[in-house]
Amino acid sequence: MRVAIFTDTYIPQVNGxxxxxxxxxxxxxxxxxxxxxxxxxxxxxxxTEDVSRLKSVPFKIYPECKISFPNLSKMKKTLKEFNPDIIHIATPFTIGLSGLHIAKKMKIPLVASYHTNFDHYLQYYNLTFLENILWKYLDWFHKPTQKIFVPSKDTLNHLATKGFNKLSIWTHGVDCSIFRPALNQNEIKQKYTINSKYTICFVGRIAPEKDLETLTKIISYTKQRFGKNLTWVIVGDGPKKEDMIKNTGTDHIIYTGYLQKKELVEIYGICDLMVFPSDTETFGNVVLEAMACGTPVIGANAGGVKNIIRNYSTGILCEPQNTSSFCQAIEDCFHGSEMLKHMSKKARDYALTQDWNSIFNQLVLELERIIAPQPPILFSKKA
Known part of the structure; x- marks a missing residue:
């Protein structure tokens, strides 16, 4: 099978x-x-031979995606030489639009994947007045596709209520051979000068849509409640990082910036909990990564995150934007060491079932059915 992928974000950019x-x-x-x-x-x-890089500038609202300036004639030439069986569009920006246009013109089977709840982002950027326009655009953009892949049941239901059909779940996995519990916690803690009894991390883009307001309030409460017995590790970068440092201070808080995989696994491995208040996720890759490292997650009972966490088993689900709910969950965990150990084991056990190869095998089967659909079964009439 030959797959052409059109996306406005790709490595080395750091996002899910x-x-x-x-x-x-x-x-x-x-x-x-x-x-x-x-x-x-x-x-x-x-x-390179497998990746065509197009001139681009950052998208102001969402810098992880780029606004590119595609040369359609050059793209068509490259695509004709590649001769794809199917086109997969991963984002609805300019490169995604180019893929949509070319697929229709060249009559190539077309699928899309929906990775971002842009409508949920609007409230965090004071742009809710654009919601109706956004949904009209997304409906127009996805209408020609033969399948829309979404990462979670919650996202599927959300799109279905907006009138989208041809939906299929393409969930995400985790490599448990890389993301695994730390065997040398003391050494890693010494590396980061962590001497506290408890350690909590947040991993993600430091941007409004991650609900930094709630996160900041949680940090403020726990600093007062646990003092020097608790260290926070904030992993990631983004447009609100400096504001957040100003609001939280750096006393018993470590801001690491973006980390490479090895260092990220170390942080997950030394933390008793990860706190993730974002209610805008279609999935939540970092939640599954933390669980693979045996770190239970206290997350928002919203979006894709609520489909990953098993409440009071692999973590705890809290009411979105409710600081008290998150703080009570932290208290519950730190006052019940056996419960924390139980959740750690259950988190790792669940992550072990989320194998990437099995997930991609299923995705490829669906793509192959679209490329070469099975003929209908004909039933002969009984005499």
Whole structure:
């Protein structure tokens, strides 16, 4: 199978969409399929045999996605040479639009994947007046597709209520051979000068849609409640990082910036809990990564996160934007050491069932059915 992927975000950008697509292309290559990715030019990277890099600038509202300036004639030429069986659009921006246009013009089977709840983002950027326009655009954009893949049951239900059909769940997995419990916690804690009894982390883009207001209030409460017995580790970067540092201070709080995989696994491995108040996630890759490392997650009972966490088993689900709910959950965990150990084991056990190969095997089967649909079964009439 030959798959052309059109996306406005791709590695080396650090976000769930880019990492998922890279993992998918690795799978395709390892299993004898071919792919070609059309993606933004970033960090000075040039095009390769498998990836066409297009000139781009950051999208102001969502810098992880780029606004590119595609050369349609050049893209068509590249695509004709690649001769894809199917086109997969991963984002609804300019590169995604190019893929949509070319698929229709060249009559190539077309699917899309829906990774971001843009409508939920609007409230955090004071742009809710654009919601109706946004949904009209997304409806128009996805209408020509033969299938829309979504990462969670919650996202599927959300789109279904907006009138979308041809929906299918393409969930996400985790590599448990990489994301695993730490065996050398003391060494890692010494590396980061962590001497406290408890450690909590937050991992994600430091931007409004992650509900930083609630996170800041949780940090403020726990600092007063646990003092020097608790260290927070904030992993990630983003437009609100400096504001957040100003609001939380740095006393018993470590801001690491973006971390490479090895260091990220170390942080997950030394933390007693991860707190993740974001209510805008279609899935929540970092939640599953933390669980794979044996770190229970206290997350918002919303979006894709609520489909990952099993309440008071692999973590705790809290009312979105309710600081008291999150703080009570932290209290429950720290006052019940046996419960914390139980959740740690259950979190790791659940993550072990979320295997990427099985997930991609199913996705490829669905793509193959679209490329070569099975003929209808004809029943002969009884005499």
């Amino acid at each position: 969409v880019a990492k998922t697509l890279k993992r998918f292309t690795n799978y395709l290559k390892d299993h004898g399929h071919s792919y070609h990715v059309f993606a933004p030019k970033d960090f000075g990277l040039s095009s």
